[in-house]
Amino acid sequence: MVAFGALPPYRNPVLNIKNTQLDPLDLFDIRSELSEEESMVRESVARFVDDAVIPLMREAFEQHKFPMELVPQVAELGLFGSSIDGYECAGLNSVSYGLICQELERGDSGLRSFVSVQSSLVMFPIYSYGSDEQKDRWLPAMARGEAIGCFGLTEPHGGSDPGNMKTHAKRDGDDWVINGAKMWITNGSIADVALVWAMTDDGVRGFLVEKDTPGFTAQEIENKFSLRASVTSALFLDNVRVPDANVLPGVTGLKGPLSCLTQARYGISWGVIGAAQACLDEALKYSQERVLFDRPVSHSQAMQIRLADMARRITTGQLLALRLGRIKDAGNLTPSQVSLAKWNNCRAALDIARDARDILGGAGISAEYVPVRHMLNLESVITYEGTETVHQLVIGKELTGVNAFG
Ligand code: FAD
Numbered sequence: 219m220v221a222f223g224a225l226p227p228y229r230n231p232v233l234n235i236k237n238t239q240l241d242p243l244d245l246f247d248i249r250s251e252l253s254e255e256e257s258m259v260r261e262s263v264a265r266f267v268d269d270a271v272i273p274l275m276r277e278a279f280e281q282h283k284f285p286m287e288l289v290p291q292v293a294e295l296g297l298f299g300s301s302i303d304g305y306e307c308a309g310l311n312s313v314s315y316g317l318i319c320q321e322l323e324r325g326d327s328g329l330r331s332f333v334s335v336q337s338s339l340v341m342f343p344i345y346s347y348g349s350d351e352q353k354d355r356w357l358p359a360m361a362r363g364e365a366i367g368c369f370g371l372t373e374p375h376g377g378s379d380p381g382n383m384k385t386h387a388k389r390d391g392d393d394w395v396i397n398g399a400k401m402w403i404t405n406g407s408i409a410d411v412a413l414v415w416a417m418t419d420d421g422v423r424g425f426l427v428e429k430d431t432p433g434f435t436a437q438e439i440e441n442k443f444s445l446r447a448s449v450t451s452a453l454f455l456d457n458v459r460v461p462d463a464n465v466l467p468g469v470t471g472l473k474g475p476l477s478c479l480t481q482a483r484y485g486i487s488w489g490v491i492g493a494a495q496a497c498l499d500e501a502l503k504y505s506q507e508r509v510l511f512d513r514p515v516s517h518s519q520a521m522q523i524r525l526a527d528m529a530r531r532i533t534t535g536q537l538l539a540l541r542l543g544r545i546k547d548a549g550n551l552t553p554s555q556v557s558l559a560k561w562n563n564c565r566a567a568l569d570i571a572r573d574a575r576d577i578l579g580g581a582g583i584s585a586e587y588v589p590v591r592h593m594l595n596l597e598s599v600i601t602y603e604g605t606e607t608v609h610q611l612v613i614g615k616e617l618t619g620v621n622a623f624g
Pocket of ligand 1 (some may be wrong): 335370371372373374375377378379397400402403404405444445450497558598601602603605606607608611622623624
């Protein structure tokens with residue numbers, strides 16, 4: 219019997235069906251849906267990830283260290299604040315931003331997290347809600363990778379309920395005095411500026427706190443088993459005094475931080491597909507080379523079902539992300555749509571990474587292969603920017619009109 223894939227390429231003009239071999243990581247040929255610019259962006263980031271990122275990531279993960287040496291190259295490629303127009307940013311569309319996240323996370327979720335925080339959680343709010351002085355001061359420097367930002371929303375007593383914010387800021391003449399603590403803050407100890415969200419008499423406001431401000435400290439969280447190639451910190455604010463000029467003037471209330479999260483969650487929906495693709499790629503190669511019971515284990519039906527299931531999840535995730543990107547570029551995106559994609563794609567990627575780890579048998583627990591690193595990283599990615607439960611409740615509310623959070 220001849221396998222389907224072994225037939226010569228053939229196109230039936232009546233049925234309009236081809237039998238050419240498909241790309242296992244792109245079964246629905248998503249790449250053909252991309253514009254020339256989007257394809258160029260994807261290809262250049264993919265090359266950077268293959269040449270410069272993947273060779274570094276295993277060691278960075280083992281050493282629990284973010285590879286700072288990549289920052290100038292990421293900046294050179296125009297990946298910081300890539301959706302922003304002006305201020306030395308690339309002004310790309312949302313699909314391109316998604317593709318950037320996808321390719322970076324194929325390397326490691328830690329690097330994608332770094333770029334997401336810098337772009338969606340710090341540059342985006344400064345661009346959207348900042349004063350002209352704040353934009354001029356921070357955006358070009360952040361685009362060049364010369365200034366690093368972090369986003370302080372989560373507090374030690376519960377990130378899923380940001381409305382219960384204890385960090386507060388009080389007016390004192392022309393200044394504000396901030397007290398409180400933030401937990402699990404990506405880039406916290408390497409940031410030049412922290413965007414700290416704090417409760418005021420008028421509601422939540424965003425404050426730009428520079429790293430050397432007296433009373434402000436950032437302490438790295440050690441011994442993480444996930445996102446080890448990323449810096450995660452606790453922030454402490456003890457009577458931190460900042461001038462009124464450091465408040466983002468354009469937004470008051472939780473919609474400020476939540477709008478940033480929508481941007482970042484959008485990028486995550488794409489990013490995790492990259493991690494899942496890396497895992498399927500490894501599982502596919504390994505199962506084709508691993509000979510058990512006198513034949514490659516990929517020849518067994520049970521293995522093919524598992525591999526097919528990974529490809530099914532990746533394909534649905536890719537289609538969801540692309541559609542989401544097109545909706546966003548048309549200006550019609552809603553936060554619930556982002557929640558659905560973040561939930562679906564993180565769940566799919568995590569399940570794929572866990573299964574790929576198992577397909578590699580004992581070797582699957584070794585850092586020599588990528589699945590275990592992606593699997594551990596994705597445990598964070600499914601939790602941060604809204605846990606799976608939080609996104610399910612967002613969809614539940616969308617369907618029923620009832621807020622079940624309380
Ligand atoms: P909790 O909110 O305490 O949740 C505990 C459990 O309760 C979860 O399983 C949750 O799903 C469940 N739960 C919550 N609400 C409900 C409900 N209504 N019904 C039923 N179950 C519910 N935050 C930032 O501000 N900036 C960052 O840069 C940042 N980076 C991060 C990096 C890493 C590596 C990690 C792990 C976290 C990061 N976070 C950051 C924080 C992250 O967003 C929070 O961890 C997340 O929002 C969950 O908050 P929590 O950890 O306090 O868990």
